Amino acid sequence: MKLSALQQSYLGRRSNSFRSSGPLDSSSDGAFKSPAAVFWLVLHGLSCLISLLLGFRFSRLVFLLLSTSSTYTSPFHSPTELAKTLDIRSVIPADPVGNVPLPFPNKTATNSRVVVGRHGIRIRPWPHPNPVEVMKAHRIIERVQTEQRLQFGVKDPRKIIVVTPTYVRTFQSLHLTGVMHSLMLVPYDLVWIVVEAGGVSNETASLIAKSGLRTIHVGFNQRMPNSWDGRHKLETKMRLRGLRIVREKKLDGIVIFADDSNMHSMELFDEIQNVKWFGAVSVGILASSANIDETVVEKRGEEENPRMPVQGPACNVSNMLAGWHTFNTLPFAGKSAVYIDDRATVLPRKLEWSGFILNSSLLWKDGDKPEWMKDIDTLDGDIESPLDLVKDPSVVEPLGSCGRRVLLWWLRVEARADSKFPPRWIIDPPLEITVPSKRTPWPDTPPELPSHEKPVIRIQEPIIKHTTKTRTSRSKRRSKRKHDETRTDRGTTGFDKTLQN
Amino acid sequence: MRKCLWLWGLLFFALGFAWSITAERNPCTERISGSAGDVLEDDPVGRLKVYVYELPSKYNKKILQKDPRCLSHMFAAEIFMHRFLLSSPVRTLNPEEADWFYTPIYATCDLTPTGLPLPFKSPRMVRSAIQLISSSWPYWNRTEGADHFFVVPHDFGACFHYQVTDSSLPRLAGILPILRRATLVQTFGQRNHVCLNEGSITIPPYAPPQKMRARQIPPDTPRSIFVYFRGLFCDVNNDPECGYYARGARAAVWENFKSNPLFDISTEHPTTYYEDMQRAIFCLCPLGWAPWSPRLVEAVVFGCIPVIIADDIVLPFADAIPWEEIGVSVAEEDVPKLDKILTSIPSHVILRKQRLLANPSMKRAMLFPQSTLPGDAFHQILNGLARKLPHPKSVYLNPGEKILNWTAGPITDLKPW
Numbered sequence: 001m002k003l004s005a006l007q008q009s010y011l012g013r014r015s016n017s018f019r020s021s022g023p024l025d026s027s028s029d030g031a032f033k034s035p036a037a038v039f040w041l042v043l044h045g046l047s048c049l050i051s052l053l054l055g056f057r058f059s060r061l062v063f064l065l066l067s068t069s070s071t072y073t074s075p076f077h078s079p080t081e082l083a084k085t086l087d088i089r090s091v092i093p094a095d096p097v098g099n100v101p102l103p104f105p106n107k108t109a110t111n112s113r114v115v116v117g118r119h120g121i122r123i124r125p126w127p128h129p130n131p132v133e134v135m136k137a138h139r140i141i142e143r144v145q146t147e148q149r150l151q152f153g154v155k156d157p158r159k160i161i162v163v164t165p166t167y168v169r170t171f172q173s174l175h176l177t178g179v180m181h182s183l184m185l186v187p188y189d190l191v192w193i194v195v196e197a198g199g200v201s202n203e204t205a206s207l208i209a210k211s212g213l214r215t216i217h218v219g220f221n222q223r224m225p226n227s228w229d230g231r232h233k234l235e236t237k238m239r240l241r242g243l244r245i246v247r248e249k250k251l252d253g254i255v256i257f258a259d260d261s262n263m264h265s266m267e268l269f270d271e272i273q274n275v276k277w278f279g280a281v282s283v284g285i286l287a288s289s290a291n292i293d294e295t296v297v298e299k300r301g302e303e304e305n306p307r308m309p310v311q312g313p314a315c316n317v318s319n320m321l322a323g324w325h326t327f328n329t330l331p332f333a334g335k336s337a338v339y340i341d342d343r344a345t346v347l348p349r350k351l352e353w354s355g356f357i358l359n360s361s362l363l364w365k366d367g368d369k370p371e372w373m374k375d376i377d378t379l380d381g382d383i384e385s386p387l388d389l390v391k392d393p394s395v396v397e398p399l400g401s402c403g404r405r406v407l408l409w410w411l412r413v414e415a416r417a418d419s420k421f422p423p424r425w426i427i428d429p430p431l432e433i434t435v436p437s438k439r440t441p442w443p444d445t446p447p448e449l450p451s452h453e454k455p456v457i458r459i460q461e462p463i464i465k466h467t468t469k470t471r472t473s474r475s476k477r478r479s480k481r482k483h484d485e486t487r488t489d490r491g492t493t494g495f496d497k498t499l500q501n
Numbered sequence: 502m503r504k505c506l507w508l509w510g511l512l513f514f515a516l517g518f519a520w521s522i523t524a525e526r527n528p529c530t531e532r533i534s535g536s537a538g539d540v541l542e543d544d545p546v547g548r549l550k551v552y553v554y555e556l557p558s559k560y561n562k563k564i565l566q567k568d569p570r571c572l573s574h575m576f577a578a579e580i581f582m583h584r585f586l587l588s589s590p591v592r593t594l595n596p597e598e599a600d601w602f603y604t605p606i607y608a609t610c611d612l613t614p615t616g617l618p619l620p621f622k623s624p625r626m627v628r629s630a631i632q633l634i635s636s637s638w639p640y641w642n643r644t645e646g647a648d649h650f651f652v653v654p655h656d657f658g659a660c661f662h663y664q665v666t667d668s669s670l671p672r673l674a675g676i677l678p679i680l681r682r683a684t685l686v687q688t689f690g691q692r693n694h695v696c697l698n699e700g701s702i703t704i705p706p707y708a709p710p711q712k713m714r715a716r717q718i719p720p721d722t723p724r725s726i727f728v729y730f731r732g733l734f735c736d737v738n739n740d741p742e743c744g745y746y747a748r749g750a751r752a753a754v755w756e757n758f759k760s761n762p763l764f765d766i767s768t769e770h771p772t773t774y775y776e777d778m779q780r781a782i783f784c785l786c787p788l789g790w791a792p793w794s795p796r797l798v799e800a801v802v803f804g805c806i807p808v809i810i811a812d813d814i815v816l817p818f819a820d821a822i823p824w825e826e827i828g829v830s831v832a833e834e835d836v837p838k839l840d841k842i843l844t845s846i847p848s849h850v851i852l853r854k855q856r857l858l859a860n861p862s863m864k865r866a867m868l869f870p871q872s873t874l875p876g877d878a879f880h881q882i883l884n885g886l887a888r889k890l891p892h893p894k895s896v897y898l899n900p901g902e903k904i905l906n907w908t909a910g911p912i913t914d915l916k917p918w
Contacts, residue, residue, distance in 0.1 A: 114691065114812050118742070119749035121756060124837035129761040136844035137727050137763050143848040144782055144855070145723040152721035 149187065154273040159189040159253030161360055163242035165235045166204060166260045167197040167224040170415040173207065173425060175260040180211045182264045188273075191216065191253070193245055195238040197224040206424055216245060226417050227339050232349055235259075236383055239353055243376050247363045255358040261412055262354050268407035271399050272357045277370060278390060279397040282312030283355040284409040285327055287345050310406055311348065312355055313398035321398050326350045339417075346412040351385040354408060357399065358389075370395070531856040540821045541862050542876055545883035546590045549890055552599035553586050554634050556606070560626065564610045571610040575795050576618060577707040578878075579607055579652040581869045582686070585879045601684075601886055602640055602649040606630050609655045620661040624677050624910060625918040627651075631679055645905050646683040647896035650886060653680075654706065656791040658687035660696035662911075678909035682896075684889065686882055688793050690815025697815060702885040704878060705817040708798040710868045716775040727763040728843065729781035729805065730754070731774060732796075733789070734766075747788050750810050753836040754787060761840065778803040782851070783829070783843055785810065793817075798867045801827075804858045806851065808843070810836060818866065818881050820888070827857050 162183060166176060183190055192215045196204050199219035208215050220238050224231055239257055246255060254272050258264060268281065287309070309327050316322040327348050329336070337344040362373045372391045379389070387393045400407050422428070561583065565571055571580060583605040586592055593599050608623040635641040641649065657663035659676045675695040676685070689696055690703035697703075734755040735743035743752040758764040766785070771777065778784055784800040788811035797816070800807040807828040809816070816824045824830075831842055857863065865876045873879055898904065908915065 114694075114748070118744040121743060121749045121752045122834065122837050123753065123756045127757045127760070127837075129763070130840065133840045133844045134761075134763060137840070140844065140846075140848055140851060141725060141727060141782065144851065145725070147852055147855075148721060148723055152719075 154270060157188045157273055159191060159251075160186065160269060160272070161191045161193065161246055161251050161253045161255045162258045163193045163195070163239055163246075163255060164258050164260055165195050165197070165220075165238035165242070168201050168203045169224075169417075170419045170421045171413060172204070172260065173421075176204070176207050178263065179258050179260050180208065180213075182266075183213060183258070184211055185266060186269045188269065189253070190214065191251060193218070193242045195220050195242050197222060197234060197238060203424060216249075218242075218245065226341075228337055228346060228412075231340070236353070240376060240379065240383075243363050246360050247365065247376065250364060251360050253360050255360050255363070257353040257356065259352075259354050259410070261410075261414075263409045263411065265407050267405070268400075271405075271407060274399060275357045275359060275397060277359050277362060277397070278373075278395060279357040279399045280313045280403070281355050281357065281398075281400045281408065282310050282325070282403045282406045283352055284406040285309045285311055285348050285352075286409050286411040287327075287332075287347060311352055311410075312400075312406075313396065313403040315398055315402040315404075319398075319402045321394060321396060324351065325403075340414050341416040341418075346414075348410055348412075349385065351387065352410055353386050354410065356386040356396075530860040531853065540884060540888075541866050541881070543880075543884045543887075544875065545880055545887050548887040549591055549600045549883065550593040550598055551586055551589075551591050551601045551603055551883075551886075552593055552596040552640075553583075553603045553605065554638070556604065556630060556633065560630055561605045561607050564607045568610060568612050570612060570616055571607065573709060574612075574616060574618075575706040575708070576609040576654040576688075578654045578688070578704060578869055579609060581707065581871075582652045582879065582882070583607075585873055589873075589879075589883075591883060596638065596640060599640075600648065600890055600892070604630055604634060604649060604651055606651070608653060608661075618655060620655050620663070622918070623655075623661045624914040625916055627677060628679060628914065629918040643898065644682070644892075644896045645898055645903070646680070648892055650684040650686055650702075651680060652686045654686075654688045654704070656689065657696045658689040658701070659685050660689075663696070679905050679907060682905065684886070686885075688817070689791055690817070690819070691792050691811075692813040692815060694813075700889065702882060703815050703817045703819060704882060705798045705867045706793060706795045707869050708795045708802070708867075710870045713775060713799070713802050718776050718779050722780060724780055724782050726765045726777065726781035728758075728765065728783045728785060728808070728839075729777060730764075730766040730785040730787075731769060731771065731777075733768060736790070746790065748812075748833055750833045750836055751787050751789070753833075754785065754810070754839065757837050758840065763840065775799070775803065778805050781805045783808050786828075787811065788814070788833075797828075801858060801867050802864050804855060806854050806858065808839075818885065821881060821884065822863070822866065827854055827863070829854075 164176075164179060166172060183192060190213050192208065192211070192213050194204065194208055194215060194217045196217065197220050199221060200217055201219075205217055208217065218241065220234075220241055222234060222237075224234060243255070245251075254275060256268075256272060262283075271281065272279065310325055311327055312325055313321050314323045314325050327350065329347055332345050332347055335344055336347045361367050362369050363376060365375075372395050374389055374391060376389070383389070387396070390396070561580075565580060571577060583603075586603055596602070606627060608626055609618045609620065611619050611622055613619060631641065631646070651659070653659045655661070659680050660674075661677060662674070676698060681698065685698055685701045686704055687697075687701055688704055688706045690701075691697055732751075733746070734751045735741075736746040737743075740746045743749065746752070754764075754766065758766060765777070765781070778799055782805065784796060784803075784805035784807055786794055786796040786800060786807045786809050788794075792811040792814040797807050797809070799805075808831055809824075809828055810831050810833060812833050816822070829843070829846065831839060835842060862876050865874055866878060866881050869878050
């Protein structure tokens with residue numbers, strides 16, 4: 001009876017129910033001892049034991065060795081009716097050349113394609129992603145998403161006109177690349193008006209040419225002054241210059257001001273499509289906080305957590321414009337940066353231009369525009385804030401769920417005014433001399449280093465010895481260095497060390 | 502002459518205007534012209550009459566009271582169909598004028614502690630109910646059940662002994678013998694299978710409509726998942742080699758595409774399952790132990806194109822819904838080429854399928870809502886029953902004539918319930 005008990009347990013396991021079902025009463029009479037059945041049971045028990053010892057499924061290995069099929073299918077077993085019926089038939093031995101399925105009787109009715117029994121798991125020879133298919137799938141996804149945007153996104157999207165004042169300096173590449181990449185992702189038509197102080201330069205032109213966007217690059221014939229105040233004033237004039245271009249060319253769309261050091265979210269471009277005439281969004285102000293940490297944190301010890309200041313429209317309960325959030329400059333009184341080189345906090349203006357959005361038809365000479373819009377030709381650049389463009393500030397539309405969503409961030413980080421950088425960030429001619437440093441910042445490495453001249457020059461990324469670009473207004477900590485050279489060579493040694501390790 | 506021309510011009514203009522108004526101009530959805538011609542919107546009221554037998558509550562209400570989980574699992578259609586019929590205008594209290602007779606038995610409500618139904622006592626229950634109705638009313642004996650219908654939403658329909666498919670044991674295999682003349686409304690559908698009678702109506706499994714409606718995400722969320730599937734690939738408790746479960750198809754999907762970033766497939770149970778489906782373009786609906794699954798309903802409701810991997814499956818309301826135009830059918834042997842099959846579908850076809858799925862009547866036809874809506878699955882069942890009318894003369898038997906074998910089946914099934 002041990003045999004039938006084995007069979008019973010086997011049947012109980014193999015029966016189709018993942019439910020803890022009671023066995024059918026009539027199953028107990030099913031066992032009979034044919035020699036083939038006994039043989040297969042013994043073999044099965046043996047392979048089970050071997051699998052237990054080895055720790056993996058032994059039968060798979062056997063079939064792998066026996067099978068000569070190229071498609072890697074685990075071969076078709078003989079129809080083990082054990083699973084589907086209650087009486088055990090004599091089992092047809094498995095064909096070692098597993099590819100050919102044995103003709104076994106259909107358990108289901110006639111003419112069915114479906115075969116009951118154990119099936120092999122079909123795996124193709126290289127079960128990994130096919131790059132061609134992946135690309136096709138991505139194109140399908142893009143097409144579906146375009147369709148979704150057409151159906152559920154903004155109806156009749158208007159062209160976006162971006163006005164960016166810029167000038168050639170060390171950090172220009174960093175900032176302008178960020179803005180450029182954001183604009184390249186915008187799904188709507190775009191025109192980028194870049195106004196450059198100091199005239200049109202190849203530097204800027206080569207940068208913005210990489211974007212593939214439609215750009216209008218104009219020069220402004222004044223050099224950027226060294227003080228933050230002067231810089232803000234000049235930028236205002238440059239923006240007005242950009243607006244004049246919109247007027248001259250009668251560009252149609254939505255005008256936004258993208259300062260090159262700001263960070264824009266993609267939702268911003270979706271939200272500004274809702275503007276009718278003149279809108280405002282909330283701008284998060286990331287005044288560089290490295291220096292205010294010590295002083296401000298002490299002061300605010302008892303208050304609640306210092307929240308990031310936000311500039312933008314303030315609404316009352318009925319979602320109407322009630323006022324403006326502006327930046328609180330009191331904590332920084334006397335400690336803000338005046339010159340670009342200063343290592344103090346750079347403060348924003350009361351209201352930043354980048355938080356305002358205009359309908360371009362407001363700027364045209366003729367055409368129907370509301371009477372509260374001033375003519376930009378009559379203004380002359382002495383504008384404090386963009387609200388001076390309108391006669392009545394209450395007509396401004398608050399966007400971004402009434403100013404509650406912050407859609408872009410303002411940050412000013414610049415290098416020293418006299419810092420130099422390789423033109424277009426290309427090292428030409430290549431560096432000649434590199435001197436290894438005598439000290440390394442890693443304490444567990446030996447202090448003395450042999451001087452490898454050649455490998456170091458070969459491997460390292462080009463580091464300019466003369467640049468002071470890392471000495472920003474925030475890097476007060478690094479001012480303790482003695483030599484510029486030492487510091488840059490530390491960088492060199494750093495690369496060196498990583499290679500040795 | 503000029504007047505004529507002017508008149509003709511006006512006529513053309515008017516016609517064009519009228520045509521443009523009446524034509525379906527909604528770009529988001531597309532009307533499904535079913536194979537039977539827009540039958541999804543048919544109204545069954547007035548086309549048939551259903552008489553509901555008053556059975557003692559031990560067949561329905563008492564079972565439900567014992568286990569209220571029956572109201573939310575995927576077999577809940579039998580309970581909701583009963584409730585729908587009790588208050589529907591197609592119900593008649595006069596059995597003489599009824600076209601169809603309904604017997605409210607909750608055969609799938611005997612649940613294990615983990616919530617899975619045990620159908621082993623169902624034959625006795627059904628048998629005892631039919632003995633009751635055949636002795637209390639003359640209508641069963643008149644046709645031996647041919648104008649009666651039963652809702653049997655279990656895995657294999659009315660094959661309560663589903664493990665048995667061997668023809669050498671006919672007393673066990675197949676549909677319960679006394680139900681063989683009745684119309685079965687079931688979720689199971691597979692061509693040329695003993696558990697699917699000719700003339701059965703295939704319905705979708707129950708999926709909770711309120712839960713699905715509550716978890717909808719904004720429609721402008723871009724669909725960024727290419728293929729999505731959550732579920733078992735291998736039922737290790739019952740089939741460790743994975744060769745029996747799903748006829749090896751699910752295991753093949755896993756083995757071939759587990760490393761493919763386009764296929765978001767796994768066995769996890771995420772809390773964001775419904776939301777993820779709304780962000781996917783294709784949703785796999787492979788067979789399991791039985792060919793049907795609630796994934797089809799979920800895919801249709803969430804606008805994800807169903808990829809049906811089940812040979813010979815009969816999909817719900819197949820005579821009313823053109824499934825080939827809405828979903829993608831992949832043979833089990835073609836599973837290793839699934840990525841090639843899906844990427845080779847032209848994008849205009851994919852967009853059309855999405856528009857068909859977005860049609861609200863399509864989504865309604867798959868659901869069993871609490872308070873009935875026009876065009877929902879209850880109405881589709883009644884439409885299906887109405888399409889089978891009028892009954893052919895052959896269903897009516899001569900008095901005393903017996904076709905069914907009442908003693909067929911194992912001894913245990915013949916015990917009273």
